[in-house]
Amino acid sequence: MKSIKIGDICSENRAVTVPVSTKTKTLVDIFNRNNIQSIVVLKEEQTAGLVMRDKLFYRLGSRFGYNLYMQKNVEAVMDSEPLIIDFEESILKVSKIAMKRPQEKIYDSIIITKNDKYYGILSIKDLLIEVSELKIETAKNANPLTGLPGNLSIESEIKERIRREEKFSVLYLDLDNFKAYNDSYGYRKGDQVINYTAEVLNNCAQKMVTNTFVGHIGGDDFVIITAAEDDQYLAEVIIEEFDRGIRNFFKNKDLLRGYIVCLDRQHQIVNTPLTSISIAIVSNSDRKLKNHLEISDRAAELKKKVKEMPGSNFIKDRRMKTTNGEFELC
The missing domain is CATH 3.10.580.10 (CBS-domain)
Structure with missing residues (x-):
C-alpha cells in the first residue's frame, strides 16, 4: 500500500x-x-x-x-x-x-x-x-491474485520517495525456473507459490523498522521499496525465509533429485533446478535517481546477472564513475 x-x-x-x-x-x-x-x-x-x-x-x-x-x-x-x-x-x-x-x-x-x-x-x-481513501485507491490497483498494490501504486510510491528526496532502494524480485514448475505441477500449484512468495515478502517487510512498501508487478515479479540502509539485510532475510518454505511445494522425488524433469521450449526433456528467488537492488544512496523508468532499466541489467547465478541470490547496483564521467556497472 x-x-x-x-x-x-x-x-x-x-x-x-x-x-x-x-x-x-x-x-x-x-x-x-x-x-x-x-x-x-x-x-x-x-x-x-x-x-x-x-x-x-x-x-x-x-x-x-x-x-x-x-x-x-x-x-x-x-x-x-x-x-x-x-x-x-x-x-x-x-x-x-x-x-x-x-x-x-x-x-x-x-x-x-x-x-x-x-x-x-x-x-x-x-x-x-485519509486511510479509507488510501485503501480504496490501493484496492482499485491491487493484483487480483495476491491483493498487493500493482504497477500504478508502485510507480506512485517511487515518485513520492524521489520527491521527498529520501535515500531508498528498490528490490526487484522474481522466481527462477517458475515456468518449469507451472508446466510440471499445474497453474493452481503455481498460484499457490505466487501467494506464498507474497506472504514471505509481507512478513519480511513487517520486520523492518523503516517504512517498507511491497508491490506485485504481475506473474512472478514483485517489488519492495525500503530505506537504502536496509536493502541488503532485507534481501538476505527474504532469501532465507523463501528457501526454507518453498520446499513444501515440491514432491519428495523432486526434492531428493534436486531438480524437475520437464520439457523445454524445443520439447526436449531437461532437468530444471528447483524454484528459487532472484533479487536485483537499485538504490539512490550513491547516485541520484530521476524516475521509475531509470530504476527499472537498471534493474533489468542486474536481473540478467543475478539469474545467471545458481539458487537464490541478490545483487546490488554499484556503479562507479569512470574517467570520462560515465557510469559503468560493476
Missing part, C-alpha cells in the same frame, strides 16, 4: 496552542470563540499536553467543577500524556496505534512533532478519512 507520512496530511491543520501558564478560564473563552475541538499546550516548543473540548466542558459541568477548575492552571485539566507521533511515521501505522488507545482516549486528537518540536495536530476523523 502507498506510504503517506502523517505529517503530509496535517501540514495545514495547525491547532490553537497555549503556554503551560494559561488559566482554564482562558481555554473556555478560546473554545467558545472558535469552532475547534482541541487545544495543544506547549512548554516553549515542546508539547506539554492536550485539552479536548468535550472533556473540559464535561469536567466543568460536574458538581463544583466550575468553581474548582476555572481559576486553575491548564495543567489541572489537560491530558499530560496525549498521543504524540513523529512527522515521518506512516498514516497506516498511526491509525493502528491510535485505535489501540484506551476507550476514553480513542477520539482524542493526535499531536505531530517534527525534529522533536511541535508541528501540528490531526483529528481521528481526518485520519480515518
Whole structure:
C-alpha cells in the first residue's frame, strides 16, 4: 500500500496552542470563540499536553467543577500524556496505534512533532478519512491474485520517495525456473507459490523498522521499496525465509533429485533446478535517481546477472564513475 507520512496530511491543520501558564478560564473563552475541538499546550516548543473540548466542558459541568477548575492552571485539566507521533511515521501505522488507545482516549486528537518540536495536530476523523481513501485507491490497483498494490501504486510510491528526496532502494524480485514448475505441477500449484512468495515478502517487510512498501508487478515479479540502509539485510532475510518454505511445494522425488524433469521450449526433456528467488537492488544512496523508468532499466541489467547465478541470490547496483564521467556497472 502507498506510504503517506502523517505529517503530509496535517501540514495545514495547525491547532490553537497555549503556554503551560494559561488559566482554564482562558481555554473556555478560546473554545467558545472558535469552532475547534482541541487545544495543544506547549512548554516553549515542546508539547506539554492536550485539552479536548468535550472533556473540559464535561469536567466543568460536574458538581463544583466550575468553581474548582476555572481559576486553575491548564495543567489541572489537560491530558499530560496525549498521543504524540513523529512527522515521518506512516498514516497506516498511526491509525493502528491510535485505535489501540484506551476507550476514553480513542477520539482524542493526535499531536505531530517534527525534529522533536511541535508541528501540528490531526483529528481521528481526518485520519480515518485519509486511510479509507488510501485503501480504496490501493484496492482499485491491487493484483487480483495476491491483493498487493500493482504497477500504478508502485510507480506512485517511487515518485513520492524521489520527491521527498529520501535515500531508498528498490528490490526487484522474481522466481527462477517458475515456468518449469507451472508446466510440471499445474497453474493452481503455481498460484499457490505466487501467494506464498507474497506472504514471505509481507512478513519480511513487517520486520523492518523503516517504512517498507511491497508491490506485485504481475506473474512472478514483485517489488519492495525500503530505506537504502536496509536493502541488503532485507534481501538476505527474504532469501532465507523463501528457501526454507518453498520446499513444501515440491514432491519428495523432486526434492531428493534436486531438480524437475520437464520439457523445454524445443520439447526436449531437461532437468530444471528447483524454484528459487532472484533479487536485483537499485538504490539512490550513491547516485541520484530521476524516475521509475531509470530504476527499472537498471534493474533489468542486474536481473540478467543475478539469474545467471545458481539458487537464490541478490545483487546490488554499484556503479562507479569512470574517467570520462560515465557510469559503468560493476
